[in-house]
Amino acid sequence: MKSISIHAMSVSFGAVQVLHDVDLDIAPGECFGLVGESGSGKSTVLRCASLLNENWTGEAMIDGRNVRDMDVRERARTLQMVFQDPYGSLHPRHSIRSALAEGLRVNGITDREPRIAQAMQDVGLPVEFLDRYPHQLSGGQRQRVAIARALVLEPDILFLDEPTSALDVSVQAEVLNLLVRLREEKGFTYVMVSHDLAVVDHMCDRFAIMQHGRIVEVLPRSAIPGNEATQRYARELIAASLEYERAM
Numbered sequence: 404m405k406s407i408s409i410h411a412m413s414v415s416f417g418a419v420q421v422l423h424d425v426d427l428d429i430a431p432g433e434c435f436g437l438v439g440e441s442g443s444g445k446s447t448v449l450r451c452a453s454l455l456n457e458n459w460t461g462e463a464m465i466d467g468r469n470v471r472d473m474d475v476r477e478r479a480r481t482l483q484m485v486f487q488d489p490y491g492s493l494h495p496r497h498s499i500r501s502a503l504a505e506g507l508r509v510n511g512i513t514d515r516e517p518r519i520a521q522a523m524q525d526v527g528l529p530v531e532f533l534d535r536y537p538h539q540l541s542g543g544q545r546q547r548v549a550i551a552r553a554l555v556l557e558p559d560i561l562f563l564d565e566p567t568s569a570l571d572v573s574v575q576a577e578v579l580n581l582l583v584r585l586r587e588e589k590g591f592t593y594v595m596v597s598h599d600l601a602v603v604d605h606m607c608d609r610f611a612i613m614q615h616g617r618i619v620e621v622l623p624r625s626a627i628p629g630n631e632a633t634q635r636y637a638r639e640l641i642a643a644s645l646e647y648e649r650a651m
């Protein structure tokens with residue numbers, strides 16, 4: 404299990420600074436949530452820490468090792484991302500087998516078939532699905548493929564960017580439960596972006612509330628039901644979410 408430590412992460416797009424000195428310390432095996440209004444910088448934290456975006460200042464360390472000191476292969480075997488929209492991230496004319504094989508090939512891994520079969524089993528999909536194409540799967544099945552594509556590289560850390568928000572509510576719970584089980588089985592460390600505090604409450608040990616590119620407060624999950632946030636914005640965000648839950 405691996406820890407993640409982000410220190411003084413700042414990023415600007417043109418003249419606009421979208422992250423201001425973000426500090427986060429995430430324990431090995433923890434599920435850590437990032438919540439906050441749209442545009443507050445949650446996805447940017449994941450994209451910078453994984454070096455999908457390289458233009459930022461500060462440091463991101465994994466188990467004490469700077470991500471910038473890792474080569475692309477080491478990084479891919481350490482950290483994988485799962486995005487919100489599996490349709491957008493799976494090539495429509497590539498079979499599921501080739502979607503899963505691609506990362507293995509790019510990263511010079513040769514024992515591809517057993518890893519692919521294992522990943523399909525891990526996400527609860529039959530191996531016959533390997534010959535299908537993305538449009539031949541349901542939304543939930545496609546998201547399972549996106550998770551399997553991350554698993555084949557046997558990473559230690561998964562960055563999950565709204566992994567279920569494109570799915571029907573009933574399917575959301577299945578995929579979240581799959582993610583809970585995988586973390587228990589494999590000892591993953593998760594960082595999960597979500598706009599839904601109910602999802603954070605279900606999944607995360609702790610979470611950070613972000614606003615305008617800053618961390619407002621870091622709280623344990625147990626602070627949600629009684630709204631124990633100390634910062635005004637954090638309290639308001641939790642209160643709004645609790646009210647919404649009650650109204651449902």
Ligand SMILES: Nc1ncnc2c1ncn2[C@@H]1O[C@H](COP(=O)(O)OP(=O)(O)OP(=O)(O)O)[C@@H](O)[C@H]1O
Pocket residue numbers: 416421439440441442443444445446447448598
């Ligand atoms: N490549 C980019 N170029 C310019 N601006 C960007 C880029 N990526 C993000 N931004 C801006 O940075 C800010 C933070 O975006 P980010 O996607 O991190 O927010 P978010 O909290 O994840 O929002 P959402 O919940 O809507 O996904 C936004 O104002 C966004 O418009």
